[in-house]
Amino acid sequence: MDKLSFLGVIIGFAALLGGNFLEGGSWQSLVNGPAALVVVGGTLGAAILQTPMENLQRAWDILRWVIHPPVYHYEAGINKIVQWADAARREGLLGLEDIAEREPDEFSQKGLLLLIDGADAEDIRRVMENDVIQKEQWDLQAAQFYESMGGYAPTVGIIGAVMGLIHVMQNLADPAQLGPGIAIAFVATIYGVALANLLLLPVANKLKICVGQESRFKELIIDGIIGIAEGENPKIIQIKLNGYLTD
Incomplete structure (x- = not known):
C-alpha cells in the first residue's frame, strides 16, 4: 500500500x-449538493464520451495502482535471468524448456520460448519490444481518462457557477439573498478546480509513472534474454543488468 x-x-x-x-x-x-452534481456528473460524462469502452475498462482496472502500485524486484529479476543464462550455457537453449513451463510471468515466458525456438536476437528484441510498446500505449490511454477528467473539471465548474449566477439574477428583487447566492454559485468553481488539481491530475500522473516502471522492468527482461541469445557470459549479463539497479 x-x-x-x-x-x-x-x-x-x-x-x-x-x-x-x-x-x-x-x-x-x-x-453544495447541486454544484457537486454538476461538476462530478458533467466531468464524468464528458470523459466517458471521449473514451472507448476497452480503455474505460482498463482505466478502472488500473485505478488500484494509485493505492497499490505494482512492485518490481529488479535484483530478483536479475538473479533469475543469470540462472537462465547458466542453464543455457550448461544444457543449451533446449535446457530452458522446463524453466519456461514453470515461469509465471507471461512476458518472460514468451521471451524464453522464442529463445528455445531458435529465434535470433534481433527478432526476439523486435517481438518483445513491440509487446512493451503496445501494452504501454494501452495503459497510457487508460491513464489519459483521468487526465481528461482533470482538464474538463475546471470548465464544468465554471458552467456550474454561471448556472448558479443565473438563479441569483432571478432574485435581484431580494438583496438579502444576493451575497449568499453568489457565494454558493462559486462553490462549483472551487469543486472543479480542486477536483482537477488535487485529485484527478495527480492520479493520472501517478498511473503514468507506474506504466513507465512496468516498461522499464520489461526492458530489463529483454536485455537479459538478448544477452542469452547472443551467448554472453552470465557474469557479463549480470554486470550489464546491474545498471538497472537504483539506490
Missing part, C-alpha cells in the same frame, strides 16, 4: 479547508 497517496490527498484537501477556516469561513459554506 502506498501511504504517500493517502498523505498527498489529506494534505491537499486539509490545506483547502484550513485556508477557508483561517479566512473566517466554515466547512458548511463549501458544501
Whole structure:
C-alpha cells in the first residue's frame, strides 16, 4: 500500500479547508449538493464520451495502482535471468524448456520460448519490444481518462457557477439573498478546480509513472534474454543488468 497517496490527498484537501477556516469561513459554506452534481456528473460524462469502452475498462482496472502500485524486484529479476543464462550455457537453449513451463510471468515466458525456438536476437528484441510498446500505449490511454477528467473539471465548474449566477439574477428583487447566492454559485468553481488539481491530475500522473516502471522492468527482461541469445557470459549479463539497479 502506498501511504504517500493517502498523505498527498489529506494534505491537499486539509490545506483547502484550513485556508477557508483561517479566512473566517466554515466547512458548511463549501458544501453544495447541486454544484457537486454538476461538476462530478458533467466531468464524468464528458470523459466517458471521449473514451472507448476497452480503455474505460482498463482505466478502472488500473485505478488500484494509485493505492497499490505494482512492485518490481529488479535484483530478483536479475538473479533469475543469470540462472537462465547458466542453464543455457550448461544444457543449451533446449535446457530452458522446463524453466519456461514453470515461469509465471507471461512476458518472460514468451521471451524464453522464442529463445528455445531458435529465434535470433534481433527478432526476439523486435517481438518483445513491440509487446512493451503496445501494452504501454494501452495503459497510457487508460491513464489519459483521468487526465481528461482533470482538464474538463475546471470548465464544468465554471458552467456550474454561471448556472448558479443565473438563479441569483432571478432574485435581484431580494438583496438579502444576493451575497449568499453568489457565494454558493462559486462553490462549483472551487469543486472543479480542486477536483482537477488535487485529485484527478495527480492520479493520472501517478498511473503514468507506474506504466513507465512496468516498461522499464520489461526492458530489463529483454536485455537479459538478448544477452542469452547472443551467448554472453552470465557474469557479463549480470554486470550489464546491474545498471538497472537504483539506490
